[in-house]
Structures are given as C-alpha cells and as structure tokens.
Amino acid sequence: DAKTTQPPSMDCAEGRAANLPCNHSTISGNEYVYWYRQIHSQGPQYIIHGLKNNETNEMASLIITEDRKSSTLILPHATLRDTAVYYCIVRALNTGNQFYFGTGTSLTVIP
C-alpha cells in the first residue's frame, strides 16, 4: 500500500473550516483514499473515502488532486468535538483489505 505523509499537528478555530492535507505521491491507480479519525482512547471512526472524484458526506468533503498524488479533508465548520487524530490511508481493494495507519494529524479545535 502507498505511503502517506501528513503534518503531525494542526490547529483550527472553532466554526472555521479545517483543511487537513495528505500526500500520497506513490498511489496506484486502483488505490482508494480513506480518512478516519480517532478521538482520544476510542476506536477510529470512518469519515470518508474516494478514488478520483471529490466526495462529500454529512461529516466532511474530500478533495483529491487530478494527479491523485495528494488530497485534502475538509471539515466545513469545525467544532470542539472534532479535536482528534486524523488518519489518511490509501489502499487497494484486492490486498486483503488491510489498513496500515501512518502517524496521522492531531487536530486541535480552539474555542
């Protein structure tokens, strides 16, 4: 699976959009981009995933660059409950379905 690079930490003001970047320059054509988050001492929570098109759901938007070498997770109106570690993972569907977590980005939403 492709390796991902994320900034170790970010701050965001409450109510503002949080933009979390992820680099995956070695991504293959059949690999999806997944985003999960982990609030302290809990299991990871699925946020969103995509292949090449931008995606939006009730939690967030995922913007994938045209060359697919990077992506951005957007939380449109961050709240204090969005404070968590966010993980970007790339994975193909035919590799046993394993997820290998990187170090993620620790997002702190500031009041």
Added chain:
Amino acid sequence: GAVVSQHPSWVICKSGTSVKIECRSLDFQATTMFWYRQFPKQSLMLMATSNEGSKATYEQGVEKDKFLINHASLTLSTLTVTSAHPEDSSFYICSATIVSGSYEQYFGPGTRLTVT
C-alpha cells in the same frame, strides 16, 4: 448500522495470566476482522487479519503463539493474550469489514489491557 463492540472495555491482569478479548459485529456479518494494538501517543499497528473459519494471518514481528486469534463465526472474533507481561499493556482495537462496496472498516471502541 455497522456497529462493532468489544468486551471487556478494560481489564487488569497479573503477569503470567491469559486474557481474552472479544470483538463482535452487532448488525452485520464480517468475513474478515482485524486486530490492532496501540501504545500511548502512537498510531495503530496492525497485528493480524482474521478470516472466519480459517487461521489468522499475522503481521511480521507479531508472535502468533502469544496472541491467539479465533474467528469462530461471522460475528465474533477473539484475541487471547497468553502469558501476559507488563510490556503487553496496550490498547487493543478490532475492526470488521463489510464485504461490499469499498470495503471500509468499522472499528470497535477498544480494550485497555494493563498487566501488573
């Protein structure tokens, strides 16, 4: 939907004893479940992949005789930490895959193991 539970949520055991952790998919069938371990301030580390009715596949460096995994049904996988030592103290998390669509994983709430 897609809820995964773990039991117990926390456990304290003495060194040398064995501890069993259960992972259940509550509202779906999961042919594949995964076990992760997470030390403080670190990321999740995949330990093993568990397929229903077959032997688990362990990641490199994970002792299969120490971490026994049984996936007896489509809704239950168990992880037994045998002869636990203080260095096995960690946060153990399971996940399950819905075999459809894009195979996203749904994670349990985790089990905090402390070995004294």
